[in-house]
Amino acid sequence: MTIGYILGGGISHDPGAGAELYDAFEVMRALYADISGWTGLTPARIRTEELPEEQEARQAIGAIRQAALALGIHDILAEQGIRPGAVGGLSLGAMSSSCLAGSIDREAFFGLLWQTRLTPPPAPDAPAQGLALAFVPIGEDTETYHEPARPGVHLAGDFGTAFDGTKAMLMLAGYRDALEALSAQVPPGTVVILPGVTTAVHSPLRQAANDFLAPYIEAVEFRAPTIPLASCLEDKALTTGDQVRDLFLRNAVTPISMVHLISGLALSGTRLGVVVGPAVPEGVIAFPFPVVHVEKPEHLADLSTAIYDLGIDLALSRGA
Amino acid sequence: MPALVGAPGPRYAALTERWLAEDIDDWAVRVVRRHFDPEGGSPYWLARAADLPFDPRDITRYDELTSLGPFPLDVLREADPTGLVPRSVPRPLTGRIWESGGTTGSPCRVYYTEEMILHRGVWRRWSFVTEGFEPERRWLHATPTGPHLIGNGAWEISELYASLVYGIDMDPRWVKRLIRAGRHKDAADYTDHLLEQISTVLATQPVDYLNTTPALFAALARRHPDLAGRLAGARLSGTQLSGDMYREFVAVLGEGPCGVSYGNTFGNAASLPAERDGDLLPYVPNYPQVTMAVVDKADWRRTVGYGEGGQVRLTVLHDDLFLPNVLERDQAVRHDTGDGWPCDGVANVRPLQIAQSAPEGLY
Numbered sequence: 222m223t224i225g226y227i228l229g230g231g232i233s234h235d236p237g238a239g240a241e242l243y244d245a246f247e248v249m250r251a252l253y254a255d256i257s258g259w260t261g262l263t264p265a266r267i268r269t270e271e272l273p274e275e276q277e278a279r280q281a282i283g284a285i286r287q288a289a290l291a292l293g294i295h296d297i298l299a300e301q302g303i304r305p306g307a308v309g310g311l312s313l314g315a316m317s318s319s320c321l322a323g324s325i326d327r328e329a330f331f332g333l334l335w336q337t338r339l340t341p342p343p344a345p346d347a348p349a350q351g352l353a354l355a356f357v358p359i360g361e362d363t364e365t366y367h368e369p370a371r372p373g374v375h376l377a378g379d380f381g382t383a384f385d386g387t388k389a390m391l392m393l394a395g396y397r398d399a400l401e402a403l404s405a406q407v408p409p410g411t412v413v414i415l416p417g418v419t420t421a422v423h424s425p426l427r428q429a430a431n432d433f434l435a436p437y438i439e440a441v442e443f444r445a446p447t448i449p450l451a452s453c454l455e456d457k458a459l460t461t462g463d464q465v466r467d468l469f470l471r472n473a474v475t476p477i478s479m480v481h482l483i484s485g486l487a488l489s490g491t492r493l494g495v496v497v498g499p500a501v502p503e504g505v506i507a508f509p510f511p512v513v514h515v516e517k518p519e520h521l522a523d524l525s526t527a528i529y530d531l532g533i534d535l536a537l538s539r540g541a
Numbered sequence: 542m543p544a545l546v547g548a549p550g551p552r553y554a555a556l557t558e559r560w561l562a563e564d565i566d567d568w569a570v571r572v573v574r575r576h577f578d579p580e581g582g583s584p585y586w587l588a589r590a591a592d593l594p595f596d597p598r599d600i601t602r603y604d605e606l607t608s609l610g611p612f613p614l615d616v617l618r619e620a621d622p623t624g625l626v627p628r629s630v631p632r633p634l635t636g637r638i639w640e641s642g643g644t645t646g647s648p649c650r651v652y653y654t655e656e657m658i659l660h661r662g663v664w665r666r667w668s669f670v671t672e673g674f675e676p677e678r679r680w681l682h683a684t685p686t687g688p689h690l691i692g693n694g695a696w697e698i699s700e701l702y703a704s705l706v707y708g709i710d711m712d713p714r715w716v717k718r719l720i721r722a723g724r725h726k727d728a729a730d731y732t733d734h735l736l737e738q739i740s741t742v743l744a745t746q747p748v749d750y751l752n753t754t755p756a757l758f759a760a761l762a763r764r765h766p767d768l769a770g771r772l773a774g775a776r777l778s779g780t781q782l783s784g785d786m787y788r789e790f791v792a793v794l795g796e797g798p799c800g801v802s803y804g805n806t807f808g809n810a811a812s813l814p815a816e817r818d819g820d821l822l823p824y825v826p827n828y829p830q831v832t833m834a835v836v837d838k839a840d841w842r843r844t845v846g847y848g849e850g851g852q853v854r855l856t857v858l859h860d861d862l863f864l865p866n867v868l869e870r871d872q873a874v875r876h877d878t879g880d881g882w883p884c885d886g887v888a889n890v891r892p893l894q895i896a897q898s899a900p901e902g903l904y
Contacts, residue, residue, distance in 0.1 A: 229903075229904075230904050231903075231904040301723060301725070302725055311904075312904070352904065354900065354901055354903055354904065356900065378904065380903055383900070384850045384872075385837075385845060385849045385850045385851060386846075386848050386849040386850060386874070387846070387849055390900070390903065392903070392904055413901050415901060415904065492783065492785045492786070499902075500902070500904075501902075501903065502896045502899070502900060502902040502903060503894040503895060503896050504838065504872070504893075504894035504895055504896045505896055505900050505903065506903075507850070509784070509820075510783060510784075510785065511781065511783050511891055511892075512894075514894070521723065522720070522721035522722075522723070523892075525720045525721065525723060525725065526717060526720050526721060527781075527892075529716070529717075529720050529728060529756055529780075530755070530756045530780040530781050531755075531756070531759070531781065531783060531786065532755065532756050532758075532759020532760055532763070532786060534763060535725070
């Protein structure tokens with residue numbers, strides 16, 4: 222019986238995320254001090270200042286903010302004797318979870334995230350990109366929402382069936398005008414374009430950014446995970462350093478799958494999921510195991526209660 | 542206690558058959574009219590009636606109970622629980638006030654008449670029969686006692702199922718307090734204290750069945766697999782039960798029954814056989830006095846479709862306790878009972894999660 226940590230994708234735009242935990246726990250403040258030393262960003266820049274307007278710098282600092290929060294919460298739980306027996310994440314969360322699994326050093330990981338600020342920007346005349354979430358009624362053909370049926374819109378993520386069982390949840394990436402056209406053709410609320418997101422992540426449109434970062438990823442040492450690490454790109458566990466590196470190399474241009482991630486965690490013996498940080502809304506995903514979200518101090522008690530109620534032995538979970 | 546206590550089994554079966562044959566609309570009208578009767582109604586509901594823009598005695602259908610709004614649980618935390626009992630029940634009232642878990646705050650209190658105690662016990666007995674527990678056996682009842690109604694289960698087993706009952710006490714409020722305070726070591730010590738008592742009884746006495754919480758049974762199975770595996774069956778309730786736990790418990794018990802139930806001090810639901818190897822754990826409420834709906838988390842009046850998830854909405858329709866539209870801190874999947882039960886069931890119950898951000902926050 223294992224506790225599985227789930228780390229969400231996307232960057233954090235929220236300058237207040239994790240503030241209560243940061244104020245309450247020295248171990249979290251220490252992590253931010255480390256990240257500050259590795260990147261040159263002040264803790265305030267990481268945590269609370271508005272993100273820059275420029276696309277790649279915004280992406281880099283937002284990613285560092287999100288990853289720092291997840292790792293900080295991990296450290297708080299570890300200090301209380303709670304550690305994951307399996308781990309996995311989506312997109313950025315997949316990379317952060319690789320760090321928690323011991324595949325990549327924290328300094329190297331945050332160095333990589335900071336490196337992304339140097340990604341060459343798209344040409345000034347390049348068509349605008351965007352990202353959308355689609356909530357497709359069960360029974361409707363999801364294939365009609367993206368390539369090849371719909372040019373300019375790519376399937377970027379599969380979040381599975383919503384908790385209430387009524388909708389399939391997809392992430393779509395593509396050209397902004399194509400996404401807007403799709404959104405206008407379907408009932409309101411079916412395709413929601415994410416505000417402030419100007420990159421078509423997890424699609425071929427991010428190939429140039431992916432290629433830019435590849436040499437830096439190749440230069441980093443990756444080790445075999447010390448705990449089961451579920452992939453979000455395929456339905457498998459990552460067991461070698463090369464497999465983890467491969468995930469980093471393909472992450473930006475490959476669709477992510479919450480379905481694969483959940484399946485991998487369940488196969489690794491997860492009996493209780495812990496969503497680490499604010500990236501996955503509560504009560505939306507249909508998880509096959511109970512899940513507790515931890516993003517505020519009061520959630521620590523909720524997690525402890527769930528661990529007790531579900532009969533999870535912390536020593537055994539750690540040893541998985 | 543009612544004269545029925547200690548009666549032969551068929552007498553209890555006749556009761557459940559009679560209840561299951563009740564029309565829910567007729568039953569709702571009966572209870573509403575009793576509680577809002579100007580002479581014999583309950584003080585609480587008569588006071589509420591004065592503020593209602595309609596006469597609740599005009600209600601003719603169960604579905605119309607939503608017009609009374611969600612039941613405010615603070616009433617059960619602060620008011621005299623006898624105020625919910627119709628005046629037609631002779632005063633002074635005698636008996637027990639029972640309390641909800643009280644593990645996360647001030648407990649709710651309700652008064653149970655003898656008929657309500659019997660109703661609960663008869664349905665529990667029904668569960669024993671359908672789940673495969675045999676009468677005239679020996680049980681260890683390792684549950685909360687004191688103010689907690691589950692503790693009365695020892696009486697239900699012994700008096701309604703002709704069995705011998707050993708008991709140990711546990712204090713759920715204390716252990717949850719330790720847990721919520723992050724005192725994991727102290728909580729583990731308390732669990733050890735309980736397991737020592739359980740294992741002592743199981744090791745020295747000819748116990749057939751164990752009644753306890755899923756959390757404690759998991760700890761027992763891990764710490765003393767020999768004692769857990771020796772049991773002829775176990776009945777579990779009081780803390781959440783996942784499909785994984787259920788499968789593990791079934792494996793421990795082998796051919797013996799692993800009975801589960803869902804509910805609280807206000808109303809209970811009995812389990813139906815697990816489906817899909819434990820991936821679907823369905824429950825049916827103690828009809829017609831107890832019914833449960835699975836409703837939209839954002840709109841408690843809207844019942845979701847079968848197979849869909851939502852918040853559990855409990856309605857209690859005892860002659861002497863009327864609690865409509867109690868919004869539980871649980872979520873579940875609406876279960877279609879078909880022709881097998883006169884009302885909806887609930888399945889895969891878990892603590893309620895309300896989205897703190899829009900689904901768009903997925904990325």
